[in-house]
Amino acid sequence: MQSQDTTDIAVAALQRLRRSGQIRAISLDLDDTLWPIWPTIAKAEAVLLQWLAEHAPATAAHLGDTARVRALRHEIVELRPDLQAxxxxxxxxxxxxxxxxxxxxxxxxxxxxxxFFAARQRVELFDDALPALAFLSQRWPVVALSNGNANVHVVGIGQHFRASLSASGAGMAKPEARFFHAAADAVGVAPEHVLHIGDDAALDAQGAMDAGMHAVWLNRAQLAWPHEGPEPHVTVASLLQLCQGLADR
Known part of the structure; x- marks a missing residue:
């Protein structure tokens, strides 16, 4: 559990950002920020295996279980580097x-x-996700910026986003600076006026800082910052804490 001192520091840092007027838009990661991704993928892979058992039983028997499905997915990464993003x-x-x-x-x-893809869209949001989306989207234009392939409109949260960028659609991925810059362009602001929020220390927090954005690291697991050099502008333990810090005072 995050200490009260650490919580107070995070909230105070967010309040300073809020008062500075520097934040004019939000970019937001999806997987493991708004919902846990691996339970979703496991369920989707199980749906895939069931479908294959009915329509391609030899393939289903060859794969056997979701572990083999995932291993094959990793194998294709090596065979098709052109599809990396x-x-x-x-x-x-x-x-x-x-x-x-x-x-x-x-x-x-x-x-x-x-x-598989239809099942992959059936996510279970973290408890703080919907309140945070409502809070943020009432105050700033919000852009989804994800290396995954979730569709915010299919998931049912599209009304909170001004734009949604995925690596699959854009042909680039975090932590590439140009992907973050594309998010800023989507809402017509400069990167230095965007606050990016995400769970991955390298892809989200470090990537956003390298792209010239403000970065909030959503560190639900209370991990130590794993990189050398500057830490994120703010680290929070939950989206609730994020909203507390960004609330009007």
């Missing part, structure tokens, strides 16, 4: 590879991926 493409091609190896029809990769 395209998680949908990587997943689709890993399914195609599994079908081909098992002697099933590789064109089934498309409907199989559609089943």
């Amino acid at each position: 395209d998680l949908s493409g990587l997943r689709r091609e890993s399914i195609r590879l599994a079908l081909t190896r098992a002697g099933d029809d590789p064109t089934l990769a498309e409907p199989a991926f559609d089943e």
